[in-house]
Amino acid sequence: MIRDITIGQYYSTDSVIHRMDPRTKILWAIFYMVILFVIDSAAMYFAVLVFTFVMVYSSHVPFKFMLRGLKPIMIIVVITALLNLFTTQGETVLFTVGKLNVTLEGLVLSVKMALRIVLLIVGTSLLTLTTSPTVLSGGLEVLLSPLKKMGVPISVFVMMISIALRFIPTLLEETDKIIKAQTSRGADFENGNILKRVKAMVPILIPLFVSSFRRADELATAMECRCYNCDGERTSYRRYRFTKNDLYALIALIVLCAVLIVIKVVQ
Amino acid sequence: MSIVEIRDLSFSYRKDGEEKVVLDKLNIDIEDESFVAVIGQNGSGKSTFAKHLNAILLPMGGRVVVCGINTKNEKELFALRKNAGMVFQNPDNQIVATTVEEDVAFGLENLGIEYEEMHKRVKEALIAVNMYDLRKRAPHLLSGGQKQRVAIAGILAMEPRCIIFDEPTAMLDPVGRREVMDTIIRLNKEKHITVIMITHHMDEVVCASRVIVLNKGKIEMDASPREVFKNVEKLKELGLDAPQSVLLLHALKDAGFDVEANALTPEECAEEILACLKKREVQK
Numbered sequence: 001m002i003r004d005i006t007i008g009q010y011y012s013t014d015s016v017i018h019r020m021d022p023r024t025k026i027l028w029a030i031f032y033m034v035i036l037f038v039i040d041s042a043a044m045y046f047a048v049l050v051f052t053f054v055m056v057y058s059s060h061v062p063f064k065f066m067l068r069g070l071k072p073i074m075i076i077v078v079i080t081a082l083l084n085l086f087t088t089q090g091e092t093v094l095f096t097v098g099k100l101n102v103t104l105e106g107l108v109l110s111v112k113m114a115l116r117i118v119l120l121i122v123g124t125s126l127l128t129l130t131t132s133p134t135v136l137s138g139g140l141e142v143l144l145s146p147l148k149k150m151g152v153p154i155s156v157f158v159m160m161i162s163i164a165l166r167f168i169p170t171l172l173e174e175t176d177k178i179i180k181a182q183t184s185r186g187a188d189f190e191n192g193n194i195l196k197r198v199k200a201m202v203p204i205l206i207p208l209f210v211s212s213f214r215r216a217d218e219l220a221t222a223m224e225c226r227c228y229n230c231d232g233e234r235t236s237y238r239r240y241r242f243t244k245n246d247l248y249a250l251i252a253l254i255v256l257c258a259v260l261i262v263i264k265v266v267q
Numbered sequence: 268m269s270i271v272e273i274r275d276l277s278f279s280y281r282k283d284g285e286e287k288v289v290l291d292k293l294n295i296d297i298e299d300e301s302f303v304a305v306i307g308q309n310g311s312g313k314s315t316f317a318k319h320l321n322a323i324l325l326p327m328g329g330r331v332v333v334c335g336i337n338t339k340n341e342k343e344l345f346a347l348r349k350n351a352g353m354v355f356q357n358p359d360n361q362i363v364a365t366t367v368e369e370d371v372a373f374g375l376e377n378l379g380i381e382y383e384e385m386h387k388r389v390k391e392a393l394i395a396v397n398m399y400d401l402r403k404r405a406p407h408l409l410s411g412g413q414k415q416r417v418a419i420a421g422i423l424a425m426e427p428r429c430i431i432f433d434e435p436t437a438m439l440d441p442v443g444r445r446e447v448m449d450t451i452i453r454l455n456k457e458k459h460i461t462v463i464m465i466t467h468h469m470d471e472v473v474c475a476s477r478v479i480v481l482n483k484g485k486i487e488m489d490a491s492p493r494e495v496f497k498n499v500e501k502l503k504e505l506g507l508d509a510p511q512s513v514l515l516l517h518a519l520k521d522a523g524f525d526v527e528a529n530a531l532t533p534e535e536c537a538e539e540i541l542a543c544l545k546k547r548e549v550q551k
């Protein structure tokens with residue numbers, strides 16, 4: 001059940017996108033998000049949709065895997081779509097449910113919003129699916145390094161992120177174990193109303209918190225023993241190099257922007 | 268030459284308003300390239316002792332000098348920790364990075380080692396612990412023994428002169444224990460790294476060249492494994508065990524068989540029993 005969550009997961013395989021420099025991919029993801037919020041016409045959506053499909057296809061991440069990652073987001077998508085559908089004011093009323101009018105404008109807007117969220121998730125999870133967490137945080141560190149001069153402790157943030165990512169599978173495993181242990185003692189997580197179910201989570205969360213703190217303490221000691229010093233200058237095991245692939249990615253981005261601008265102008 | 272020099276080391280802490288002495292004026296010298304096992308009951312102070320060796324804890328009385336560096340000397344802290352690495356009990360809680368090779372590189376990144384040198388050392392360390400083929404793996408996909416070997420490689424890459432193991436096999440299955448012990452023995456024999464190992468498993472103590480038995484913060488025994496395990500009675504008094512082969516021979520001796528109870532390994536034990544059986548054949 002917990003293992004279904006694919007956001008933030010890395011899909012280990014080899015593809016053009018996997019081999020790309022993390023910095024390119026991060027910049028790319030930011031541009032992509034901006035584009036998603038700029039576009040408004042159906043044609044533009046279509047262009048971005050095609051582009052996203054091409055990217056997912058060339059990343060060698062199976063579509064099924066991508067879709068599974070969308071499952072938990074579906075509730076948000078549906079709620080957003082429904083809200084937009086019923087609350088948007090417009091001229092052409094399609095039909096009425098109770099006191100709420102469903103307008104053509106509302107329908108269009110809700111489809112757009114739903115598509116926008118789905119694309120946002122697919123596009124950004126493509127970043128994490130094709131970039132191992134360490135590479136990703138390494139790329140972030142390089143990109144954000146100008147902030148270091150302003151006294152922002154970027155390396156510490158990056159270390160925190162990568163440790164968090166490192167411990168996600170470990171803690172998931174532990175959660176599974178605790179759930180099984182509590183179930184074997186008669187805890188019931190599946191029945192009852194929401195309040196009861198939330199209460200049932202307490203015996204899972206408390207042991208999980210306690211053990212996380214113990215882990216954090218031991219990890220900190222182990223890191224100190226390996227000469228970790230958050231203020232010190234560190235070297236990196238990885239080197240980030242701008243390759244041909246990155247050039248292609250940037251060209252793809254420019255082409256996408258050009259297409260969108262052309263569409264905008266034509267309209 | 269001694270790599271560890273401990274003089275009058277004392278350590279205590281307050282609990283419920285009471286002063287609890289953990290280490291009581293310890294004096295220990297450890298030879299370079301030796302393999303020392305430290306055993307003792309829970310609460311005997313053996314973990315506290317280990318933590319003093321690379322300045323995780325600082326002595327309240329006396330001094331600890333490791334690789335010629337006093338642990339109280341803050342300026343030399345990194346030099347000390349680079350030279351005296353430490354491997355802990357829980358392999359999960361000492362792996363920092365998301366892949367094996369990057370975790371091994373962690374210490375080197377901290378020391379500011381250059382790119383080429385770092386890659387060379389990571390490779391060497393992984394080969395030394397037989398984990399090179401799994402260098403791209405994520406740590407949570409490894410077995411306990413493999414994780415612990417990664418942790419050892421992470422220390423090894425820093426090229427320490429001495430490694431302190433704090434119950435490195437306590438959380439492992441028998442296969443994992445074997446892998447880790449073989450690795451530790453090899454590092455001591457082939458790389459000439461001084462090993463100081465805290466352990467609960469008496470079968471592992473047999474690998475050491477010297478055993479220090481701690482009890483209530485004091486040294487109770489300090490001799491070769493063979494000497495220490497001769498005195499099974501005293502070990503039992505201290506709440507400790509002996510290797511099964513030793514216990515078996517003692518039981519046989521008590522039952523009136525003509526055996527010498529000074530074998531350590533199962534092989535030696537088997538030989539001793541065979542010899543005893545042969546003597547009986549001859550007598551018949």
